[in-house]
Amino acid sequence: MLSVGDAAPDFDLVDQHGRSATLAQMLGRRIMLVFLPLAFSGICANELQQLADDRPLFVTAGTEVIVISVDSMFTLRAWGDEADTPYRLLSDFWPHGRVAERYQAFDSATGRATRTSVAIDENGTVRAVFSAAPDRARTTAMYARALAMFDERA
Template identity: 45%
Template sequence: MTGSSTPGGALEPGDPAPDLTLPDTHGTPVHLADLRGEAVLLVFFPFAFSGICTGELCELRDNIEDFEAAGVRLLAVSTDPVFALKAWHEQEGFGFDLLSDFWPHGAAARAYGVFDADSGHALRGSFLVDADGIVRWAVVNPRGQRRDLEAYRAALAEI
C-alpha cells in the first residue's frame, strides 16, 4: 500500500515500525513486539478530554467492528499520564486500549516522528502496522484537523 500523507520525519509505508512498550490504563505494559502476528493500528493523539480527540476516538469506538473484522488491533497513544487516560477511558467506554507515552515523555511519538516538542504532545498520526511489523499505511494531520474514518476503512481494505 502506498497511500500516506506524512510530514518529513514521520514514518512512511515500508518502514519497520519501531518497537514500543507503554502502559495501558491499568498500568499494564503493552509491548508492540508481543503483538507480532497480528496487524496493529497505532493512533497517536494530542490530549485526552479535548474536543477533536474525543470526537475522533469516539468515532473509532463506534466503528470498532470495522477494525475487528479486518483483524486489526487498535491502540491509541498520547502523552497523557495513565490516570488521565483511565478516567477518560471509563467516561467514554472505549473498546480499545489507550496507552500512555508520558515517561520518558513522548518517546514513542518521537520514534514515530509525530512528537511536537514545542507543545509537548503527539501530533495526530496514525500508523497501520502489518503482522510482520512493517508500516503499511500512515497519515499525520496538521494541528486541529481530525482524521477521516473513510481513510482508515480504505487502509483496512488493503491489509
C-alpha cells in the same frame, strides 16, 4: 521519516490499567496505532468516539486499534472510563513523548503527539501512515484506505 515498508519501532508503554504493552507482544496481529494529542480535549474525544463507532470496520479488517497519547496512565484511566472506550489507551508520558518521537508523531513545540495513525502488519512492517492537522479529526475514510493497504502487495 517513517515510511511504508519500514520496520515499526518497538515500544514499551503501559495502558490505562497499568498493564505493559510492547509492539513485540503484538506481532502476529494487525495493529492500527492512533496517536492523539491530549485526553479530554474536544477533537480527541470526538476521534475516540468515532473510533468506537467504527469498531466494525477494524474488526472486519482483523485489526486491533491501540491509542497512544502523552497523558499519564491515571489520566487515561479516567478518560477511558468516562468515554467507555473498547480500546487500550497507552501512556507515552515518560520519557515524555519518546514513542511518538520514534513514530515521527510528536510536536516538540507543544509537547503533544500529532494526529498521526500508523497501520502495522503482522510482521511489524508499516503498511500505511497518515495524519490530520491539529484542528481536524481523522476520518473513517482515511482509516478505510489505510486498512486496504494490508491487502496490497508490499
